[in-house]
Amino acid sequence: MRPLRSDLVILSPHAPELAPLIPELEAFRRDLHAHPETAYQEQRTAGRVAERLAAWGLEVHRGLAGTGVVGVLRRGAGRRIGLRADLDALAMAEANDLPHRSRHPGRMHACGHDGHTAMLLGAARLLAARPEWRGTLYFVFQPAEENEAGGRRMVEEGLFDRFPMDAIFGLHNWPGLPLGEGGVRSGAVMASADFFHVELVGRGAHAAYPHRGRDPIVAAAALVQALQGLVSRETGPLDAAVVSVTRLDAGDSLNVIPERARLAGTVRALDEGVRTALEVGVRRVAEGIAAGHRMGLEFAYERRYRTTVNDPHQAALMLAAMAATLGAGKAHDDLPPTLGAEDFGWMLAACPGAYGVLGNGTEGRFAAGLHNPRYEFNDALIPYGVAFWVNLAEGALGEG
Numbered sequence: 101m102r103p104l105r106s107d108l109v110i111l112s113p114h115a116p117e118l119a120p121l122i123p124e125l126e127a128f129r130r131d132l133h134a135h136p137e138t139a140y141q142e143q144r145t146a147g148r149v150a151e152r153l154a155a156w157g158l159e160v161h162r163g164l165a166g167t168g169v170v171g172v173l174r175r176g177a178g179r180r181i182g183l184r185a186d187l188d189a190l191a192m193a194e195a196n197d198l199p200h201r202s203r204h205p206g207r208m209h210a211c212g213h214d215g216h217t218a219m220l221l222g223a224a225r226l227l228a229a230r231p232e233w234r235g236t237l238y239f240v241f242q243p244a245e246e247n248e249a250g251g252r253r254m255v256e257e258g259l260f261d262r263f264p265m266d267a268i269f270g271l272h273n274w275p276g277l278p279l280g281e282g283g284v285r286s287g288a289v290m291a292s293a294d295f296f297h298v299e300l301v302g303r304g305a306h307a308a309y310p311h312r313g314r315d316p317i318v319a320a321a322a323l324v325q326a327l328q329g330l331v332s333r334e335t336g337p338l339d340a341a342v343v344s345v346t347r348l349d350a351g352d353s354l355n356v357i358p359e360r361a362r363l364a365g366t367v368r369a370l371d372e373g374v375r376t377a378l379e380v381g382v383r384r385v386a387e388g389i390a391a392g393h394r395m396g397l398e399f400a401y402e403r404r405y406r407t408t409v410n411d412p413h414q415a416a417l418m419l420a421a422m423a424a425t426l427g428a429g430k431a432h433d434d435l436p437p438t439l440g441a442e443d444f445g446w447m448l449a450a451c452p453g454a455y456g457v458l459g460n461g462t463e464g465r466f467a468a469g470l471h472n473p474r475y476e477f478n479d480a481l482i483p484y485g486v487a488f489w490v491n492l493a494e495g496a497l498g499e500g
């Protein structure tokens with residue numbers, strides 16, 4: 101593992117410099133948790149972030165991708181580094197009964213973006229006060245990470261034109277990984293996530309006279325089976341990919357062959373080439389099965405989230421910052437990639453960078469999976485995350 105620059109003064113998660121800030125960040129995080137806002141609705145959240153950044157002397161830009169916020173610290177010539185957090189909550193009900201539980205039925209911070217926002221704010225606060233570094237730091241608070249690809253919209257609305265960066269970094273808490281540990285790997289870390297919708301149009305008939313109709317249920321069953329071949333027979337055994345049919349419905353009566361069957365599902369891959377081959381394959385198999393069963397076909401394929409791929413050099417830098425912050429043996433370069441999706445992929449496709457994880461803990465609601473109604477971001481992670489961001493920022497500014 102490469103070391104971080106030797107002249108850096110590493111900030112410990114337990115440093116006296118950090119301690120006074122932690123109660124304020126915890127309170128901030130719990131306030132966001134109590135008032136979750138979903139994709140592009142993050143008005144209150146963005147307002148509170150912008151207010152803090154401005155109070156600490158940062159230049160604040162609002163309105164990119166609707167509710168996005170960018171805070172800027174400039175200290176003369178030098179490298180330009182972006183650090184990114186996400187602001188949004190999920191449309192789901194919280195099952196925890198905590199004092200700061202969600203006040204909004206059907207909305208919940210179940211992915212820990214409340215914690216990501218608090219940790220990046222803490223880093224901005226400390227970096228504004230630390231005297232050593234030179235260059236430009238961008239603190240990117242993006243909306244709508246869940247489902248609506250706010251990261252993509254930020255790029256499309258000119259994030260990197262308005263705020264040119266040499267590198268950008270993203271971070272996610274990771275339930276089940278011990279507190280005080282982290283990981284980042286080179287190459288693909290999160291998958292693409294696409295959706296397909298198929299409607300097979302046959303001809304309805306009395307169930308006792310199937311030869312007078314064209315049965316879309318038999319065709320749908322054949323299609324579900326045939327789709328399994330795309331991963332098992334057409335994708336390289338070492339290429340990760342998923343094709344899952346997640347919806348299947350047809351028919352109302354037990355003695356009627358219906359006219360239509362609908363099915364839908366998701367396609368995941370860690371490589372854009374594999375992703376495109378699967379898109380072509382799903383369409384080809386649907387057309388083939390439909391033709392073979394004399395079905396009409398309505399087919400739609402939605403390319404939703406692209407792959408998230410870390411730049412090797414920036415991933416090594418991030419790993420070094422993690423090791424410097426957490427200690428030897430606590431920063432892992434071998435955590436497996438996942439076939440979940442993340443919209444930071446669009447930022448990494450436009451700018452070199454890396455995306456890593458920090459452990460949210462191994463117990464109770466801190467180990468409940470992301471998007472679980474009993475999950476919660478672990479406030480004990482805040483000092484680790486803040487110190488990591490500070491060390492990474494100062495390390496990255498001194499590169500090259």
Ligand SMILES: [Zn+2]
Binds near residue numbers: 246471
């Ligand atoms: Zn999520």
Ligand SMILES: [Zn+2]
Binds near residue numbers: 211212213245272
């Ligand atoms: Zn998330």
